[in-house]
Amino acid sequence: MADVFINYRTGDGNETAALIDNELSNRFGKDRAFRASKSIPPGAAYPDALLASLRRSAVLLVVIGADWINFQTRLRSPEDWVRKEILEAFACGLPVIPVLAGRTTERLKKDDLPDELARLAELQSVRLDTQNAEADLKRLGDLVAEMVPELHALEQAEATVSIPGTVSNSAGDVHGTAVQSRDFAGDVGGTVIKGSTGPVHSGNGNIYQNSRHVSGSRHYSGDGMTNVEGDHHGDIRHRFGGAGQGEDGEQ
Numbered sequence: 001m002a003d004v005f006i007n008y009r010t011g012d013g014n015e016t017a018a019l020i021d022n023e024l025s026n027r028f029g030k031d032r033a034f035r036a037s038k039s040i041p042p043g044a045a046y047p048d049a050l051l052a053s054l055r056r057s058a059v060l061l062v063v064i065g066a067d068w069i070n071f072q073t074r075l076r077s078p079e080d081w082v083r084k085e086i087l088e089a090f091a092c093g094l095p096v097i098p099v100l101a102g103r104t105t106e107r108l109k110k111d112d113l114p115d116e117l118a119r120l121a122e123l124q125s126v127r128l129d130t131q132n133a134e135a136d137l138k139r140l141g142d143l144v145a146e147m148v149p150e151l152h153a154l155e156q157a158e159a160t161v162s163i164p165g166t167v168s169n170s171a172g173d174v175h176g177t178a179v180q181s182r183d184f185a186g187d188v189g190g191t192v193i194k195g196s197t198g199p200v201h202s203g204n205g206n207i208y209q210n211s212r213h214v215s216g217s218r219h220y221s222g223d224g225m226t227n228v229e230g231d232h233h234g235d236i237r238h239r240f241g242g243a244g245q246g247e248d249g250e251q
Helices: 014-028 046-056 081-092 115-122 130-147 149-161
Strands: 004-007 059-064 096-101 126-128 191-195 198-202 213-215 218-220
Touching: 004 014, 004 081, 014 059, 014 096, 014 126, 014 130, 014 149, 046 081, 059 081, 059 130, 081 096, 081 115, 096 130, 126 130, 130 149
Parallel strands: 004 059, 059 096, 096 126
Antiparallel strands: 191 198, 213 218
């Protein structure tokens, strides 16, 4: 369901409409903004799709480019879809926001509009200047969030899930015990990792360095910090931070 319907005329404002669509979709979700060239699939009856989506929307953004007012013949034609969508929004009681595309686009004047559209000139507009696009798009998104409580709530919920500074971890195919910590400084000592065949206790030094003796299936290191339990296949040759040495002293 689209919450924001973007009204624009191809050839005058369609690029600005695409920028708005991209901003709102990234911020609120791709299905929250309706733009005809993107939202109506090929083969669909576009008159029905346009009106149905408009009637389900919460706000209409009218993109007004520098030449918008010069399409006088179309603005007075009952078959013009820019006109139809605006009048349908008025009839449905939807909030309508004129978006002035570009730094030099002037506000609409009632005398330049057909009587049916004259109300547009009385509505407070916002400006979207491509030279200040990032700030203007954010301001427009903030305005939409204020006007559509559902979008505001959705944004707040997502912000709560992704709180900066939190630590998360994902581990797959872990057998045994896994311990997670943060803010390590210096060497990592006394770390215990339990695998499918027994625990590995890693401390300072290489796991086979200065090895004194082997007892059964246990290996004891000379510093007394490292032992390996269980049946481990293959050589364990390195600790955190680099390669170690084997029992024979070769790299």
